[in-house]
Amino acid sequence: MNWYGLYTLFGKEVWRFMKVATQTILTPIITVLLYLLVFVSVLEEHVEVYDNISYTAFLISGLIMMSIIQNAFANTSSSLFQSKMMGSLVFMLLPPLSSFEFYLAFIGAAVVRGLIVGLGVWIATLWFLVLPIYNIGILFIFAILGSAILGTLGLIASIWADKWDQISGFQNFIILPLTFLSGVFYRIETLPEFWEKMSYYNPFFYMIDGFRYGFFGVSEISVTISLSIVSIFFVTLTAISLWILHIGYKIRY
Amino acid sequence: MVTAAVSISHIHKHYGSLHALQGIHFDIPKGCFFGLLGPNGAGKSTLINIMAGLVRSTQGSVRIMDHDVRQQWRQARYALGVVPQELAIDPFFTVYEVLRLQSGYFGLGRENKPWIDELLDILNLTDKAHTNLQKLSGGMKRRVLIALALVHKPPVFVLDEPTAGVDVELRKVLWEFTTHLHQKGHTIVLTTHYIEEAERLCEQIAILDEGKLVALDDKAVLLARYPYRLLRLSLLDRNIVLPTSLQDKVHSFLKDELVLRLHREKDHIGSILDALRIANIQFSDLHTEESSLEEVFLSLTHKDKGK
Numbered sequence A: 001m002n003w004y005g006l007y008t009l010f011g012k013e014v015w016r017f018m019k020v021a022t023q024t025i026l027t028p029i030i031t032v033l034l035y036l037l038v039f040v041s042v043l044e045e046h047v048e049v050y051d052n053i054s055y056t057a058f059l060i061s062g063l064i065m066m067s068i069i070q071n072a073f074a075n076t077s078s079s080l081f082q083s084k085m086m087g088s089l090v091f092m093l094l095p096p097l098s099s100f101e102f103y104l105a106f107i108g109a110a111v112v113r114g115l116i117v118g119l120g121v122w123i124a125t126l127w128f129l130v131l132p133i134y135n136i137g138i139l140f141i142f143a144i145l146g147s148a149i150l151g152t153l154g155l156i157a158s159i160w161a162d163k164w165d166q167i168s169g170f171q172n173f174i175i176l177p178l179t180f181l182s183g184v185f186y187r188i189e190t191l192p193e194f195w196e197k198m199s200y201y202n203p204f205f206y207m208i209d210g211f212r213y214g215f216f217g218v219s220e221i222s223v224t225i226s227l228s229i230v231s232i233f234f235v236t237l238t239a240i241s242l243w244i245l246h247i248g249y250k251i252r253y
Numbered sequence B: 001m002v003t004a005a006v007s008i009s010h011i012h013k014h015y016g017s018l019h020a021l022q023g024i025h026f027d028i029p030k031g032c033f034f035g036l037l038g039p040n041g042a043g044k045s046t047l048i049n050i051m052a053g054l055v056r057s058t059q060g061s062v063r064i065m066d067h068d069v070r071q072q073w074r075q076a077r078y079a080l081g082v083v084p085q086e087l088a089i090d091p092f093f094t095v096y097e098v099l100r101l102q103s104g105y106f107g108l109g110r111e112n113k114p115w116i117d118e119l120l121d122i123l124n125l126t127d128k129a130h131t132n133l134q135k136l137s138g139g140m141k142r143r144v145l146i147a148l149a150l151v152h153k154p155p156v157f158v159l160d161e162p163t164a165g166v167d168v169e170l171r172k173v174l175w176e177f178t179t180h181l182h183q184k185g186h187t188i189v190l191t192t193h194y195i196e197e198a199e200r201l202c203e204q205i206a207i208l209d210e211g212k213l214v215a216l217d218d219k220a221v222l223l224a225r226y227p228y229r230l231l232r233l234s235l236l237d238r239n240i241v242l243p244t245s246l247q248d249k250v251h252s253f254l255k256d257e258l259v260l261r262l263h264r265e266k267d268h269i270g271s272i273l274d275a276l277r278i279a280n281i282q283f284s285d286l287h288t289e290e291s292s293l294e295e296v297f298l299s300l301t302h303k304d305k306g307k
Helices: A003-019 A021-043 A055-086 A099-125 A136-160 A164-180 A193-199 A203-216 A223-247 B044-052 B073-078 B095-105 B110-122 B138-150 B168-183 B195-201 B219-225 B269-278 B293-300
Strands: B004-015 B018-029 B033-037 B059-064 B080-083 B156-160 B187-191 B204-209 B212-218 B228-235 B250-254 B257-263 B283-290
Touching: A003 A021, A003 A055, A003 A099, A003 B095, A021 A055, A021 A099, A055 A099, A055 A136, A055 A164, A055 A203, A099 A136, A099 A223, A136 A164, A136 A203, A136 A223, A164 A203, A203 A223, B004 B044, B004 B187, B018 B044, B018 B059, B018 B187, B018 B204, B018 B212, B033 B044, B033 B168, B033 B195, B044 B059, B044 B080, B044 B156, B044 B187, B073 B080, B080 B138, B095 B110, B095 B138, B110 B138, B138 B156, B138 B168, B156 B168, B168 B187, B168 B195, B187 B195, B195 B293, B204 B219, B204 B293, B212 B219, B212 B293, B219 B293, B228 B269, B257 B269
Parallel strands: B033 B187, B033 B204, B080 B156, B156 B187
Antiparallel strands: B004 B018, B004 B059, B204 B212, B228 B257, B228 B283, B250 B257
16 A cells, blocks of 8 residues: 555545635535525425424435535535546546555545535534534534535546536536435425435435434434445445546546 | 567557558567657557556567566556656646555555655656646656656656657656666667657667667667768858769758768768869868768668658
């Protein structure tokens, strides 16, 4: 293992997003606060979620996870795709870094950005509400797995895409619908039967539900099942991305 | 003991129906200043990218300092520094930051700082060390690319068209710098469109054309292999009628200068001058020129058809 090379690439990726922290950290936090203002003021009295849990608390926990995973995706997809388009990716392909080291560095940075934004959202929402913490370990496990999954999806998307349009298509037609239909804003059992069933096929639902369990100790589905499904999804995507990197798809011709 | 810095063995590369490299097979000796020439699309960059692991060959193998680029890719990459043709930069970082990062990718930490400082100094980049790469001129970016390729002190240094589009001053700096590296024992592989650059710097030359190796030899041998020389005449009157025997020897005829291409063995200068005198063609000056690499290149890549 080229540990120092891996550490340098990971550090470079973190350094990159910290250099533009207004765009990569502050903006997503403000976006979530706007969501919160609008949804809470309109829906607080109208939506029932769990007994003894307010809609605001329910929504904040979902929004924290949503911001974590969306920013993890944005980190790998924008960084890697930009490097690919500008040609600077070559400086990461020439050194003795394996596919696994490359993967770990990019996903590690995506997880760090996801966690920083999630933490920022949590701190910003303290003004609205102090969330209870039922199990901090569960919170971290789902936050890390969720951001690693979306970071991996960002990596796959950026390697696959040939133009910015395709990256934004991936984000707008796959990531965004799956996030919005994952139960961030509502409990899926309140949906019509068809959409409720469809939600069980959405892996993002298990990330949100498991993460929320970490705050409240209640969930729509067993946290063990959520953890298993999220883990399987993570392992599958990791295997796909490592294979893509190994064969050099669209990066080593 | 390994004598080849780069060993290229029966390399084929297909891009769909395009056979970009067709059985390329040669060695680049250790410590050699090696020129890789060829017209656009000949396959030079593809071959270099295969050496660097950026492109994978369809068939065949490449070894860098006896390390297979596919099987022993880590060792092969440690041994190779490549200056890519495109001016690719990372817009987020300064010159010093990208050098530190590139050094880190090769597993080198603070201990490599003196060498980074030396590179900045040699390439006249010290005063730009803390400038963002985006704000550099094209020439300065080219220098940064060279520093990046050398940051891990590779024994084999490859420059893919390093002087394309750079001004005369920078070209001179690059020539001096690569010569200096060569003297220190580095193996230098240079691809260039400027034939005079290869002629001046390189000891051995390979010429690729349409994916095939059409020549590989010491520069002197390659030059000697071309059997022609030029006879340059400054005419007193450009309105002349050339004797039939000389008409197929005209290399160029511009303004008052007539250039004849003569075979070293078959064409005797005395006979040529006799023919000119009989045809009453008068001239104020004449001199002969030995063949240049450019003529060798053109003859081997069939770009001199019709001459």
